[in-house]
Amino acid sequence: MARYALEVNGQAVTVDVAADVPLLWVLRDVLGLTGTKYGCGIGQCGACTVHIDGVAQRACSLPVGGVRGAITTIEGLGGDHPLQRAWVEHDVPQCGYCQSGQIMSASALLRASPRADESEIRAGMRGNLCRCGTYPRILAAVASVVADG
Amino acid sequence: MAEEGASDWRKLDRRALLRLGLTATAAGGVGIGIGFFGGSRYERREMRVPARSQPFSPNVFLAIDRAGVTTIWVTRSEMGQGVSTALPMIVAEELDADWRSVRIEQAPASRTYGNQGTMASVSVISMFDELREAGAVARSMLISAAAEVWHVDSSSCETRPGFVVHSASGRSLGYGALSPLAGALDVPSTPPFRAPADRRRIGHATRRLDARDKAEGRAIFGIDVRPPGLLFASIERARGIGGRVEEADEAAAREVVGVQDVVRMDSGDIAVVADHSFAAFSGRRALSAAHEPGADESTDALLERLREATRGGGAEVRVEGDVDAALSHATRTLHAVYEVPYLAHQCMEPINATARVEEGRCEIWAPTQDPQRVQDIAAEMTGLSRGDCHVHVTLLGGGFGRRTIPTEVRQVIELARHTSPRPVQLVWTREDTLRHDFFRPAAVHRFTVGVGADGAILAWRDHIATPSPGGERASTGNIDDIAVDGAARIPYRAGAVDVRWRDVRSSIPTGIWRSVGHSYNAFAVEAMIDEIARATERDPIELRLEWLDADARQRAVLERVREMSGWRDELPDGRARGVAVHACFGSVCAQVAEVSLVAGRARVHRVWAAVECGLVINPLGVKAQIMGGIVFGLSAALYGRITVDEGSVAQSNFHDARILRVDECPSIEVAIVPRDAPPGGIGEVGVPAIAPAVANALARLRGGTVRQLPLG
Numbered sequence: 001m002a003r004y005a006l007e008v009n010g011q012a013v014t015v016d017v018a019a020d021v022p023l024l025w026v027l028r029d030v031l032g033l034t035g036t037k038y039g040c041g042i043g044q045c046g047a048c049t050v051h052i053d054g055v056a057q058r059a060c061s062l063p064v065g066g067v068r069g070a071i072t073t074i075e076g077l078g079g080d081h082p083l084q085r086a087w088v089e090h091d092v093p094q095c096g097y098c099q100s101g102q103i104m105s106a107s108a109l110l111r112a113s114p115r116a117d118e119s120e121i122r123a124g125m126r127g128n129l130c131r132c133g134t135y136p137r138i139l140a141a142v143a144s145v146v147a148d149g
Numbered sequence: 150m151a152e153e154g155a156s157d158w159r160k161l162d163r164r165a166l167l168r169l170g171l172t173a174t175a176a177g178g179v180g181i182g183i184g185f186f187g188g189s190r191y192e193r194r195e196m197r198v199p200a201r202s203q204p205f206s207p208n209v210f211l212a213i214d215r216a217g218v219t220t221i222w223v224t225r226s227e228m229g230q231g232v233s234t235a236l237p238m239i240v241a242e243e244l245d246a247d248w249r250s251v252r253i254e255q256a257p258a259s260r261t262y263g264n265q266g267t268m269a270s271v272s273v274i275s276m277f278d279e280l281r282e283a284g285a286v287a288r289s290m291l292i293s294a295a296a297e298v299w300h301v302d303s304s305s306c307e308t309r310p311g312f313v314v315h316s317a318s319g320r321s322l323g324y325g326a327l328s329p330l331a332g333a334l335d336v337p338s339t340p341p342f343r344a345p346a347d348r349r350r351i352g353h354a355t356r357r358l359d360a361r362d363k364a365e366g367r368a369i370f371g372i373d374v375r376p377p378g379l380l381f382a383s384i385e386r387a388r389g390i391g392g393r394v395e396e397a398d399e400a401a402a403r404e405v406v407g408v409q410d411v412v413r414m415d416s417g418d419i420a421v422v423a424d425h426s427f428a429a430f431s432g433r434r435a436l437s438a439a440h441e442p443g444a445d446e447s448t449d450a451l452l453e454r455l456r457e458a459t460r461g462g463g464a465e466v467r468v469e470g471d472v473d474a475a476l477s478h479a480t481r482t483l484h485a486v487y488e489v490p491y492l493a494h495q496c497m498e499p500i501n502a503t504a505r506v507e508e509g510r511c512e513i514w515a516p517t518q519d520p521q522r523v524q525d526i527a528a529e530m531t532g533l534s535r536g537d538c539h540v541h542v543t544l545l546g547g548g549f550g551r552r553t554i555p556t557e558v559r560q561v562i563e564l565a566r567h568t569s570p571r572p573v574q575l576v577w578t579r580e581d582t583l584r585h586d587f588f589r590p591a592a593v594h595r596f597t598v599g600v601g602a603d604g605a606i607l608a609w610r611d612h613i614a615t616p617s618p619g620g621e622r623a624s625t626g627n628i629d630d631i632a633v634d635g636a637a638r639i640p641y642r643a644g645a646v647d648v649r650w651r652d653v654r655s656s657i658p659t660g661i662w663r664s665v666g667h668s669y670n671a672f673a674v675e676a677m678i679d680e681i682a683r684a685t686e687r688d689p690i691e692l693r694l695e696w697l698d699a700d701a702r703q704r705a706v707l708e709r710v711r712e713m714s715g716w717r718d719e720l721p722d723g724r725a726r727g728v729a730v731h732a733c734f735g736s737v738c739a740q741v742a743e744v745s746l747v748a749g750r751a752r753v754h755r756v757w758a759a760v761e762c763g764l765v766i767n768p769l770g771v772k773a774q775i776m777g778g779i780v781f782g783l784s785a786a787l788y789g790r791i792t793v794d795e796g797s798v799a800q801s802n803f804h805d806a807r808i809l810r811v812d813e814c815p816s817i818e819v820a821i822v823p824r825d826a827p828p829g830g831i832g833e834v835g836v837p838a839i840a841p842a843v844a845n846a847l848a849r850l851r852g853g854t855v856r857q858l859p860l861g
Contacts (some may be wrong), residue, residue, distance in 0.1 A: 001406050007164065007302045008244075013362070015427070017406075017407070018406045018407070018428075020431075021407075021425070021428070022427060023291070024427075024428055025425050025427040028373075028425075028426070029381060029424075029426055029427070030425060032375055034366075034372075034373035034375065035366025035367065037364075037370075037372075037497075037498070037546075037577075038372065038426070038499060039497055039498075039579065039803075040579045040802055040803050041578060041579055041802075042579075042802055042803075042804065043804060044803040044804050044806065045497070045803050047497060068749070073366070074365065074366030075365075075366050076714050077365075078367045079368075079636070083364075083762055084361075084364040084365060085362065087354065087363075087364035088361050088364055089356075091356045091360060091769050091773065092364070092421035093229075093230030093306065093357065093359070093363035093364065094230070094231070094362050094773060094777055095228055095229030095360065095496075095497065095498070095544070095545060095547045095548075096229065096362075096363030096368050096496050096544065096546070097365060097370055097496075097497040097498045097546030097547065098163070098546075099363050100156055100366040103364060122812040123812055124434050124813075125811045125812075126809065126810045126811055126812040129497065129803060129808060130497070130780075131495055131496060131497045131547050131781070131808060132229045132497075132547060132777045132780075132781070132813070133776060133777035133779065133780025133781050133784075133809070133814075134773065134776070134777060135780060135809075135811045135814040136776055136814065136816065136817050137776075139811065139814075
């Protein structure tokens with residue numbers, strides 16, 4: 001066990017866990033931030049997507065001992081992010097389990113490519129699975145945010 | 150005798166639920182205890198209103214406080230299908246509530262709430278009348294209360310959303326202000342309903358009430374509950390079906406940082422209990438457990454048995470006329486064998502359940518489709534009364550039928566006794582969730598179809614073999630209605646008919662999977678119909694319209710999808726279209742898929758769907774369910790295949806059990822065909838038609854036939 005100092009959503013926290021514990025479980029089980037989800041554990045589904053210094057990363061595959069930089073989770077997006085508003089406007093979620101990861105991936109994508117077109121959005125979001133199949137509405141919501149500038 | 154057909158939705162609803170009264174099976178110990186609609190265990194007379202803090206609560210479904218906030222209890226599980234918006238819409242409509250004042254609460258397990266099982270697309274169907282009545286009763290009492298205040302006749306009052314109004318004098322009172330007065334009145338037994346023409350909510354596109362929470366990461370799924378003192382557990386079990394865990398290094402597991410305990414369960418499986426989930430997973434790895442091999446079973450061998458079982462004989466599902474005689478008059482006879490594989494549910498939220506067991510009390514948090522069964526199990530295992538077993542129904546990160554099965558609930562209650570008084574959350578890894586699923590079974594259809602020159606079906610022989618999806622024969626007699634759903638009675642005009650079914654037993658665990666028997670029977674039937682169209686060079690929609698002369702509902706959606714898709718338009722080179730139509734769970738859906746081949750594999754570009762589901766509660770939700778059902782069915786059609794080798798499931802995670810990604814998703818257009826009739830189900834009807842629609846397009850692209858799934 002070791003102590004790790006992390007910055008999560010603008011707050012300094014310290015956790016006492018083994019170095020190999022993925023950031024996902026530190027967030028969910030130690031810090032109680034359950035917005036970031038466990039879907040597969042092998043970086044295949046995107047449900048665990050967070051930002052490290054603004055870049056989308058899969059928290060299931062990041063041992064806490066190796067995390068460097070400011071961590072932003074879905075809880076840290078503010079609640080009034082244009083994507084979150086678009087998600088409500090376009091009635092995007094169904095079960096909703098994948099949606100935190102979808103929004104985190106989309107927000108990082110749009111920060112890097114604010115004028116992404118449909119094919120870039122499809123390519124950029126392909127790491128995020130949705131079993132309920134709301135993909136068409138995800139695409140519409142992201143495109144609407146691009147269109148609104 | 151199996152029966153189906155979308156036309157009489159009430160009969161379908163009762164039969165659907167009767168069919169689902171399944172019992173335990175040798176194969177997997179699966180028991181699905183489901184409340185019957187209307188009668189038997191969950192009768193309305195048991196519904197005493199629980200104590201509420203609000204002054205006005207005339208029934209279990211709603212309460213209004215002095216501020217006018219209207220709380221509506223949702224008594225079916227929200228798994229993405231939108232019941233937590235649609236059911237309150239029905240109440241709010243008759244109540245004439247201000248929709249902005251509505252907040253929802255998920256009802257815990259209690260007989261008080263009537264039937265809480267969520268499956269077979271029945272939530273709206275089975276609750277429509279009682280929810281209307283619940284809202285109408287409340288509105289009637291609010292009007293009476295206002296009339297008393299104003300010393301006028303109730304008949305001179307009406308409502309605007311959230312207000313009672315006396316038009317003649319212009320006076321109005323809000324529901325909040327009226328709530329204590331209404332709360333003192335007797336509940337009327339036959340309240341008037343609002344006229345359909347006056348509807349402000351039902352039929353109007355309504356955004357989901359839970360969308361904001363889900364977009365903000367605040368939605369709590371089963372795997373997210375965090376009662377104080379929570380421990381986390383994961384169970385090491387044999388990979389093989391029915392196998393046991395043998396030797397394991399429990400000491401090594403206890404050495405892992407964060408592990409609190411290692412528990413050998415009654416089943417012989419080993420649970421690792423820890424401070425956080427990952428430590429529990431690491432503890433399992435440290436066990437280095439040896440597993441006894443599983444049952445000697447493989448999907449290859451099973452498919453051989455299925456094929457063999459379709460060669461003659463089988464229980465009579467429907468036999469009319471003399472097929473052999475009719476075949477002798479056919480212009481052409483088609484022979485075909487259709488095969489589909491096992492499929493997994495692959496809900497995004499892995500399997501989990503949380504429990505705390507203490508002296509005299511049990512508390513469970515479960516993302517379950519059958520909360521009262523969970524409560525019954527808790528009572529049975531703890532010896533407590535049902536009233537002392539509190540079951541919280543969380544949001545479900547997908548259900549699709551898997552979460553009707555309480556295996557993980559039994560496991561977590563057993564564990565909670567070890568961790569008592571601390572609560573424990575049992576988490577199945579994604580690998581556990583996939584490998585130990587209760588799969589949609591494989592199936593084989595063997596067809597012999599005799600047609601006339603114009604494509605008329607003179608003889609239709611369909612011999613089906615499949616392990617029963619529910620694991621047990623559902624009805625009395627030899628037929629599992631669920632297994633032959635969608636094939637027992639084809640909607641097409643046919644001369645002689647001979648449909649039979651053989652149950653082929655296998656140790657591979659099976660369970661209900663979104664659209665159940667329809668998920669494979671629609672593929673076989675609709676692809677076979679298309680073979681007839683191709684063999685007789687008839688347009689597949691025209692052919693269907695001609696032989697669906699007895700089914701106006703299916704014709705209506707076919708005509709709509711033909712128009713929507715521009716069916717007769719010329720297509721770009723290298724593209725083909727396929728069509729399919731299917732009825733299930735009270736509704737009908739026709740789909741057209743436009744497909745091309747990319748590097749020899751099917752690429753679906755566009756899908757059009759026309760759905761008719763009687764009265765539409767929420768058109769935005771209906772379209773979402775059809776769109777989602779199409780994507781769900783398309784994943785299965787292109788990639789879905791679970792294989793078992795030497796008793797073990799070969800697949801383990803999303804890299805080898807692939808589902809559709811956003812860059813493969815077709816554009817999807819959905820139209821709702823109106824029909825003045827009671828509501829039909831919507832959660833499943835989008836699924837069955839997509840596989841045959843794509844297969845039919847592919848057959849035209851490649852030539853020949855497409856008789857096996859997956860296609861990808």
